[in-house]
Amino acid sequence: MMNPQWLRSFVVLAERGSFTRTADQLGLTQAAVSQHIHHLEAQLGPLLIRRPRQVELTPAGQALLGYCDDMEQAEKRLNLRLSGADDRQGEISLITPGSIGLSLYPLLLDLQASYPGLSVRHRFAPDQDVLEGVRNNHFELGLVTLKPDDPRLVACHFADEPLDLVVPxxxxxxxxxxxxxxxxxxxxxxxxxxxxxxSRVFPGNRGIRSIACKGFVNQVGLILEPVARGFGFSVIPRYAREAYAPGEAIRVVEMGPRVVDALWLIYRAEWPLSARARFVASELASRLTGETLVLV
Structure with missing residues (x-):
């Protein structure tokens, strides 16, 4: 790899066209600048045509200048990626429970359509897997139904999700x-x-286990299919119910006080959240609930 200081001297010399002006800009002597160019030419061949008041780049010099520009742009991209400063470019990694995920995933795709520089990676998982996924840096953002007591994680209130009694x-x-x-x-x-x-809708009831089980489904997006066909009732989070397309085939029974769970957005506490993650998290909360998300 070529010495960065030599390359810096060459780039400034190509821009300024004079060893004197280059030395003044860099705070070096003309002899030092000449030595840097000599080292480069020893590796790459003639880079300059030296004239009394001006220098002209040879084809090799033009190629080296292009290489230096590529290196500068690559360094800018690296710094941008490490800083996460661009909120419309890069990967968004989110892991959530299935119920809220059914509502969030279409919103994520809407954001990607509006900002094609974003790339969405979304996984459905139970709370424990969400915690592990964020703690182990596999996902930058996660949503859980219980606020974690873990100093490695920041938890911000994201949304409230009632439970719905859903019947045919x-x-x-x-x-x-x-x-x-x-x-x-x-x-x-x-x-x-x-x-x-x-227990709130029917206080003193005989318990859910006293009711015959008419079916079991482990995919959240399919739980309401047997309900819609008239095979029984179920209790599911509201966002899962709202994501079910044939909504006319089901009905929510509104009786008694509601049971509402909080959803918590989590991310690592040890380093800043990227700008794109902040942007997407705020957009999701706004589009889902109409409220502003407060991030630490």
């Missing part, structure tokens, strides 16, 4: 017995979510 559009639900007649469509968090919500 034609079903009538006024009592616990109505739910028993429908049956339950379970999912990995089904019993926990149903127990939390139904």
């Amino acid at each position: 559009a034609t079903a009538t639900v006024n009592s616990w017995e109505d739910l028993e007649s429908l049956g339950f469509i379970d999912h990995p968090d089904g019993h926990a979510m149903a127990s939390r919500l139904l």
Whole structure:
């Protein structure tokens, strides 16, 4: 690799056209500048045609000047990437639970359509995998349903997500017995979510396990398919319900006080969040909730 100081002297000499002016600009002696050019020419061959008041670049000199320009641009790109200063370029890496992810992913694609320099990498995962993914630097941003107590992570309130009691559009639900007649469509968090919500809607009920299970689905985007077909009811987060396309085939039962979970945006505390991650996180929160995201 060529000495950076020699290359700097050559670039300034090509711009200024004079050893005297080059030495003055760099704070060097003319002899030092001449020595730098001599070292380069020993490696690359003649770079300059020396005239009394001006120098002219040879083809090799033009090639070296282009090389120096390429190196300067590469250094700028590296510094920009390391600083994360460009908020419209680069990769956005986000890991979220499936329910909120169903709503966020189309918004991420909308942002990518508006800013083609962005590249989206989004993974659906449970809370524990989200925490590990951000802690291990596999993802810059994550969303979790429980605020972590970990000094390595910053947690900012992102959104609130109520639980919804979802039944077939034609079903009538006024009592616990109505739910028993429908049956339950379970999912990995089904019993926990149903127990939390139904204990408020129907205080003193016999418990979700007393209701016949009519099916189990482990893909969040498919939980409401059997509900829409009339096979039973389910309890799921609202963003998952809103992302279900055939919304006319289902209905949300609004009874009793709501159960609302907070969603927390997490990222590493030890270094600054990139500008593009700040931009995208703020845009997602605004487009999803209409509120301004406060980032640390």
